[in-house]
Every structure is written in C-alpha cells, then in structure tokens.
Amino acid sequence: MPWTRPGPAGWSSPDELAAVQRAELPRVLATALRSPFYAARYADGAPPRTAADFADVALTTKQDLRDAYPYGMLAVPRERLATYHESSGTSGEPTASYYTERDWTDLAERFARKWIGISPSDTLLVRTPYALVITGHLAHAAARSCGATVVPGDLRSLATPLSRIVRVLHDLEVTLTWCNPTEAMMLAAAARAAGLRPDRDFPALRAMFVAAEPLTEVRRRRISEIWGGVPVIEEYGSTETGTIAGQCPSGTMHLWADRAIFEVFDPATGDLTRTGRGQLVVTPLWREAMPLLRYNLADEVEVADTPCPCGWALPTVRVFGRAAFAYPVGPATVTQSRLEELVFALPAPCEVVFWRARADRDVLRVEIEVADEHRERAVKELRSSIDRELGVPHQVDAVAPGGIVPTATLRGQRDILKARYLFGPGEDWSGAVMYQ
Structure with a gap:
C-alpha cells in the first residue's frame, strides 16, 4: 500500500508540524525494530513503540553504522534493495547506506524541492561523484x-577533466549545475583558462545547485558574481539521509521537517x-530500507523557528560543519567559516578565489592566489581584517595564479585508454591490460 507522505506545507506553526511528526512515530519505530541493529539494542528491555517512548531513545552514531556494516541496519529483505552506498568519510571504516525504490521516490522528491524549479526544458550538469556516495545518483534521479x-559530468574522474566539463557546459547550453562550492x-x-x-x-545557465561544504553567505555571493549573477542555491544532506534541508527564495536554509524529525544535541x-x-540529530520519517532513530550527523548547526519572509512554515538551519575545522591560534580559536568570510570579503576586482x-x-599562516597588480592591496586588506576580526598572530602571503591550483589542472586533457593486449611493431606494450 503506498504511503501518503505530506508535502512541505499543510501546517501553520511549529506545534502543528510537531503533531504531524508525532503521528508518524509509531510506524517509524516499528520499522526500525525490524533491523538487526535496533532489534539487538532493545532485546533486553521494552522497545520504543509510541511517540511518548521516543523521548527515551538513545542516539545512533556514525560508529554504530560502522559497527553494523554491511547489513546490520537493514530493515527489509535484501531483494527489495534498489541501491547500496557508502559515505565519503575519511575514517577508513565503511559506513553503509541502502535504499529501496520507494525510498528513492522520496529522495528524488526532496532533492527536486528547489525554489527555482527543475523542468523538462532544463539540462542539468551533475558535477559530483557517481561512486559509492549518493550525491551524483541523487541529482540524476531527481532531474530525470x-x-x-x-549530463553525468562526475567528479574526480580522469575521463572528465575540468577543461572537458567547461566545453560541455558551454556547448550544450547547460541551464543548471550541481556541484560543491569549490567546484x-x-x-x-x-x-x-579556456578563454571564456x-x-x-x-x-543559458540560470542557477547553480551546491552542497557538500559549509558555505558562508559571502562566498555564495562571490560565486554568483563570478557567474554573472545566477542564483547559487544551497542544500544540505548526507549519504545516510539524502537531502534534509534546502534554500528558500529569501536565501535561508530550511529543514525538511515534513520528512524527518530534527533535534539539536x-x-x-x-x-x-x-x-x-x-549537533544535528535526524530521525527520517519515510525510510524503508534503513530506518534511523536519532542519528547524530555530528555537524554543528543552529536551528530556529524564526518566521521567514518566504512563508515556509519549516525550521531554519545554519550549517557550520564539523567542529574539527576550528583550531586554537594564540589567544583565540580560528574557524574555517570565519576565515572564509574574511577572504571573500576582499574586493571583487582582486579576483581572490x-x-x-x-x-x-x-601563528595563522594564510596564502592567497592573486595577480601581481592586486597583490599589495589584497594582502594589506586581508591582514587588516584578520587583525580586526580575529585578533590572532598571523602571516599573509600572496602567490601567483597557479600557485595553489596548478594551471595544468584547469587546462589539462588526458586520454583514457581502454585495456589493450595486441601491439604492432615498435609500439610500447608496457600498458598492456592496464587502464591509463
């Protein structure tokens, strides 16, 4: 029987939205108890079954997911799975995630909640990985x-260097892109570098969808300026949860609280x-294959119920990223987001990217790529802003364009050869069977 999922409306207050969430909790809890992980967790006591029981549910951590690899979190028969994924985390231990076809209907619908819209007249360039992480597959499914x-542009693939993607972006008159802010x-x-x-x-480009990195407002504006003023529309999610927040027309990020319960830990x-x-804690409401109860994403956020000019009756969220991106320097702590704000507050003509x-x-050591004619101004202004805003000992150095991101990276083309076994006279056969 199809689930009847609500849309991103249908309530007028946080209390009404909370009532919608509570009504779904008994089903969510029952689904979770079908997985080996949650069945074992509650084997020696009364399992949570009602909305009132949810208050006592313990957090699920990333380590729990690693310990449950590969199928300890699975709540449906394996023949019902549509896809398997793993997080892009750097712990060295795999974190498995899986989805049914029904899960994918929900995943695609949430991704497509872009206020600018995705239509049959659009050409969407997907410039995120298509590997085990979900991001490329998610955008692909939503756009279709x-x-x-x-246009499956992928990322970190030898077959799709930047120069090739720029050609495709231009020649195919791409209207929408999906990538991280750095990309x-x-x-x-x-x-x-290609003369464009x-x-x-x-x-033809009318919007850029971005995610996967904390994004300050000042960097978002700079990206938009570089691309001629197109909207840069942010979203937030993970391989384990799919999209969980999106940006409204007013530029504010909203949590999709009609699809998950969000808490702050x-x-x-x-x-x-x-x-x-x-830290953001997520309980998806419409997950079949891998139900998660109070899953701690460990991302630092700020969640509020402040009314937004857009009129969406959904909580707002600011994402700061992992606490690991903050370091003590002298008498203060420096965060990546705060430093990014200062770098991208430099005058646009300096073209510091x-x-x-x-x-x-x-000491805080900072390097910026900047052309010779702007070097003195950019260094002076950044030093001044670090003194004023951070108050830490620092050193700012300028390097010529290509000093941080090599020019060869921007212009390079590399042929991807298929495996070969038979060679002619005088040919180099050292690449036999190898992909180069």
Missing part, C-alpha cells in the same frame, strides 16, 4: 523525475532540544 536532461569556482577558473568569461559566455550536557546550537591556511598554535 522532473523530465530534465542529465563552482574551479569551473569558473577553467573557463577563463563565466559572467558572459554561459547565457548538546554534547556538553547531553540535552536534546528542538532548536538551538549544537583560491586560498589555504594553516593554524599553528602560535
């Missing part, structure tokens, strides 16, 4: 469900609250 043409800037730099102007030579006190600042920093205990 809307009737759009998909949006890399594509712009590669376009310039991102703000002029891609007139304070690791210092152990408290779970509906709003506030802390690529930068890197190392936070040593006694």
Whole structure:
C-alpha cells in the first residue's frame, strides 16, 4: 500500500508540524525494530513503540553504522534493495547506506524541492561523484523525475577533466549545475583558462545547485558574481539521509521537517532540544530500507523557528560543519567559516578565489592566489581584517595564479585508454591490460 507522505506545507506553526511528526512515530519505530541493529539494542528491555517512548531513545552514531556494516541496519529483505552506498568519510571504516525504490521516490522528491524549479526544458550538469556516495545518483534521479536532461559530468574522474566539463557546459547550453562550492569556482577558473568569461559566455545557465561544504553567505555571493549573477542555491544532506534541508527564495536554509524529525544535541550536557546550537540529530520519517532513530550527523548547526519572509512554515538551519575545522591560534580559536568570510570579503576586482591556511598554535599562516597588480592591496586588506576580526598572530602571503591550483589542472586533457593486449611493431606494450 503506498504511503501518503505530506508535502512541505499543510501546517501553520511549529506545534502543528510537531503533531504531524508525532503521528508518524509509531510506524517509524516499528520499522526500525525490524533491523538487526535496533532489534539487538532493545532485546533486553521494552522497545520504543509510541511517540511518548521516543523521548527515551538513545542516539545512533556514525560508529554504530560502522559497527553494523554491511547489513546490520537493514530493515527489509535484501531483494527489495534498489541501491547500496557508502559515505565519503575519511575514517577508513565503511559506513553503509541502502535504499529501496520507494525510498528513492522520496529522495528524488526532496532533492527536486528547489525554489527555482527543475523542468523538462532544463539540462542539468551533475558535477559530483557517481561512486559509492549518493550525491551524483541523487541529482540524476531527481532531474530525470522532473523530465530534465542529465549530463553525468562526475567528479574526480580522469575521463572528465575540468577543461572537458567547461566545453560541455558551454556547448550544450547547460541551464543548471550541481556541484560543491569549490567546484563552482574551479569551473569558473577553467573557463577563463579556456578563454571564456563565466559572467558572459554561459547565457543559458540560470542557477547553480551546491552542497557538500559549509558555505558562508559571502562566498555564495562571490560565486554568483563570478557567474554573472545566477542564483547559487544551497542544500544540505548526507549519504545516510539524502537531502534534509534546502534554500528558500529569501536565501535561508530550511529543514525538511515534513520528512524527518530534527533535534539539536548538546554534547556538553547531553540535552536534546528542538532548536538551538549544537549537533544535528535526524530521525527520517519515510525510510524503508534503513530506518534511523536519532542519528547524530555530528555537524554543528543552529536551528530556529524564526518566521521567514518566504512563508515556509519549516525550521531554519545554519550549517557550520564539523567542529574539527576550528583550531586554537594564540589567544583565540580560528574557524574555517570565519576565515572564509574574511577572504571573500576582499574586493571583487582582486579576483581572490583560491586560498589555504594553516593554524599553528602560535601563528595563522594564510596564502592567497592573486595577480601581481592586486597583490599589495589584497594582502594589506586581508591582514587588516584578520587583525580586526580575529585578533590572532598571523602571516599573509600572496602567490601567483597557479600557485595553489596548478594551471595544468584547469587546462589539462588526458586520454583514457581502454585495456589493450595486441601491439604492432615498435609500439610500447608496457600498458598492456592496464587502464591509463
């Protein structure tokens, strides 16, 4: 029997939305108890079955998912699975995720909730990985469900260097792109390296969808400026959950609270609250294959019920990323997001796009790529803003374009050869059977 999932409306207050969520909880809890992980967790006690029981449910952690690899979280027969995925995390231990066809209907619908819309007249360039992570497959499925043409550009593939993607982006008159914020800037730099102007030579482009990195408002504006003012529309999610938040026309991120229960966890006190600042905890409401109860994403966020001009009656969220991206320097702590704000607050004519920093205990070292004619101004202004805003010992150095992102990366083309066994006279056969 098909599930009747509500849309992103149908309530007018946080309390009404919470009532919608509570009504789904008994089914969610029953589904979770079909998985080996949750069945074992509650084997020695009364399992949670009602909305009231949910208050006592313990967090599910990333380590729980690693320990349950590969099928410990599975709540349906394996023959019902549509896809298997693993997170892009760097722990070295696999984190498995799986989805049924019914799950994929929900995944695609959530991704397609872009306020600018996806239609059959669109051509969407997917410039995220198609490997075990979900991101490329998610955009592909959502675009096809809307009737759009998909260009599977992939990422980190030898077959799709930046120069080739820029050609496709231009020649196919791509209207929408899906990538991370850094890739949006890399594509712009590669376009310039190819003799094209991102703000002029891609007139069909009408929006860029971005995710996978915390994105400050100042960097979002800079990306939009580089590409001629097109909207840069952010979303937030994970391989384990799919899309869980999207940006509204007012530029605010909203949690899709009609599809999941969201809570904020304070690791210092152990408290779970509906709003506030802390780590985001997610309980999907419409997940078949891999139900998750109070799954701690461990991303630092700030959730609020503040009304938004867009009129969406959904909680808002600011995503700060992992706490690991904050380091002590001298008397203060430096975060990646705060430093990014200062770098991209540099005047646009300086054209500072690529930068890197190392936070040593006694000094913050920053490098920026900048042309010679803007070097003095950019360095002076960044030093001044670090002094004023961060108040830490620092050193700012400028390197010429290509010093951080090599020019060969922007312009390079590499042939991908298929395996070969038979060679002619004088040919180099050292590549036999190898993919080069």
